[in-house]
Amino acid sequence: MPKRVDHDERRAEIGRALVQVAARKGLHAVGMRDVAAEAGVSLRLVQYYFHTKENLLLHGLQQLTEGFGERVTARVRAAGENPGPRTVVEALLMTSLPTDEESRAFHLVLTSYALLAVTDEALAAQPYLQRPDAAEDAVTGLLEQAREAGLLAPDADARTEAVTLLALAAGLGTSVLTGQRTPESATAVLRHQLNRIFREPKAS
Amino acid sequence: MPKRVDHDERRAEIGRALVQVAARKGLHAVGMRDVAAEAGVSLRLVQYYFHTKENLLLHGLQQLTEGFGERVTARVRAAGENPGPRTVVEALLMTSLPTDEESRAFHLVLTSYALLAVTDEALAAQPYLQRPDAAEDAVTGLLEQAREAGLLAPDADARTEAVTLLALAAGLGTSVLTGQRTPESATAVLRHQLNRIFREPKAS
DNA sequence: GTTTTCGTGATACGACCGTACCACGTTGTT
DNA sequence: AACAACGTGGTACGGTCGTATCACGAAAAC
Numbered sequence: 001m002p003k004r005v006d007h008d009e010r011r012a013e014i015g016r017a018l019v020q021v022a023a024r025k026g027l028h029a030v031g032m033r034d035v036a037a038e039a040g041v042s043l044r045l046v047q048y049y050f051h052t053k054e055n056l057l058l059h060g061l062q063q064l065t066e067g068f069g070e071r072v073t074a075r076v077r078a079a080g081e082n083p084g085p086r087t088v089v090e091a092l093l094m095t096s097l098p099t100d101e102e103s104r105a106f107h108l109v110l111t112s113y114a115l116l117a118v119t120d121e122a123l124a125a126q127p128y129l130q131r132p133d134a135a136e137d138a139v140t141g142l143l144e145q146a147r148e149a150g151l152l153a154p155d156a157d158a159r160t161e162a163v164t165l166l167a168l169a170a171g172l173g174t175s176v177l178t179g180q181r182t183p184e185s186a187t188a189v190l191r192h193q194l195n196r197i198f199r200e201p202k203a204s
Numbered sequence: 205m206p207k208r209v210d211h212d213e214r215r216a217e218i219g220r221a222l223v224q225v226a227a228r229k230g231l232h233a234v235g236m237r238d239v240a241a242e243a244g245v246s247l248r249l250v251q252y253y254f255h256t257k258e259n260l261l262l263h264g265l266q267q268l269t270e271g272f273g274e275r276v277t278a279r280v281r282a283a284g285e286n287p288g289p290r291t292v293v294e295a296l297l298m299t300s301l302p303t304d305e306e307s308r309a310f311h312l313v314l315t316s317y318a319l320l321a322v323t324d325e326a327l328a329a330q331p332y333l334q335r336p337d338a339a340e341d342a343v344t345g346l347l348e349q350a351r352e353a354g355l356l357a358p359d360a361d362a363r364t365e366a367v368t369l370l371a372l373a374a375g376l377g378t379s380v381l382t383g384q385r386t387p388e389s390a391t392a393v394l395r396h397q398l399n400r401i402f403r404e405p406k407a408s
Numbered sequence: 409g410t411t412t413t414c415g416t417g418a419t420a421c422g423a424c425c426g427t428a429c430c431a432c433g434t435t436g437t438t
Numbered sequence: 439a440a441c442a443a444c445g446t447g448g449t450a451c452g453g454t455c456g457t458a459t460c461a462c463g464a465a466a467a468c
Contacts, residue, residue, distance in 0.1 A: 032427090044446060115230075115315060119312075166375070
């Protein structure tokens with residue numbers, strides 16, 4: 001047999017190329033030939049590792065969401081050890097804002113997938129898009145945790161505020177993406193909302 | 205000459221067909237033949253009234269935004285004569301939530317356009333997508349108007365709250381679209397936020 | 409009544425896309 | 439050494455899409 005290549009690594013490489021092209025030309029305009037050229041391989045190779053285009057798109061989506069999860073944990077970890085609930089929530093929300101070029105690509109393509117799933121049932125059946133409920137649960141849990149620590153505004157309902165924060169972050173994200181708002185302005189608005197929900201911690 | 209048809213009306217009809225098809229199959233999958241079939245005319249007709257596909261898409265976008273404006277004013281007018289600022293703001297925001305089938309189509313296609321404009325500069329140059337700033341100004345103005353009437357929470361900044369409300373409505377809208385949230389839940393969250401910003405009016 | 413212009417239909421063309429097929433070298437296995 | 443499985447390249451096929459072309463009837467203009 002030939003070189004005995006690592007298929008998973010190769011697939012990931014091609015997946016990255018897919019995201020790059022999608023960020024540049026739009027997910028709808030991505031062809032297998034584009035992906036092959038971006039990855040520097042032949043069209044046949046893309047066919048070989050993902051038999052069909054649908055497979056390629058599905059794998060790209062999976063790769064994207066996994067990458068997002070890694071970004072969140074990396075950001076949380078960068079916030080220091082044993083971070084408070086607010087720090088974690090803030091890291092989670094800020095990650096979903098397109099600030100640099102890479103996160104822009106991330107968000108554009110991920111939003112394209114979500115929108116595509118509305119009219120494409122094969123995509124809608126994928127588990128990676130039904131997961132945002134998990135984010136809601138996570139934030140709700142963090143807010144309740146904050147409440148027990150006395151860090152939450154007294155009249156705040158955890159789940160309602162969690163939903164609000166996530167929807168707000170998503171809305172701000174797309175407005176940044178379309179150029180209607182600067183990343184700085186978006187983070188400021190998000191932080192303002194966080195300041196409302198979280199109470200100042202007692203000075204020790 | 206033949207029947208001397210009203211071109212504008214015909215164009216609007218075809219534009220409606222475009223939106224219908226886009227809502228069913230996704231904007232990316234819309235072909236001129238689909239639009240023609242949906243409108244019950246021949247492909248040649250679509251070509252005749254809109255020379256190119258780009259023209260067709262542009263006109264569809266324009267038609268969509270105009271329809272949205274009409275929806276808002278209709279909803280405001282339905283709220284009774286001489287409505288207060290909160291009523292107007294609430295009507296504006298609620299209109300942007302996909303509740304029935306028609307507004308679902310509205311929002312799906314409009315969001316698709318917005319996302320398309322990120323990677324397509326010909327679409328991005330259209331004025332109808334740069335306008336949401338106008339919505340921000342409008343809501344800001346209404347909030348300031350409310351402040352002067354003593355209807356606003358004292359610590360609220362008009363523009364920040366306007367941006368928050370619009371981004372929140374957009375985020376909630378897409379989550380309703382993707383089926384992660386019911387329309388009822390979304391309106392409840394939105395109203396909760398409005399209750400926070402607006403103060404109870406003095407009993408007369 | 410002739411001519412010209414407008415609206416409409418049918419069909420064709422070139423390009424691109426996803427997929428399938430065929431061929432060949434390479435590297436393990438026996 | 440012989441053979442089989444794997445990875446890779448090149449290329450062709452069927453379909454669809456946007457667009458262009460040809461043709462024809464119907465009404466307004468003169």
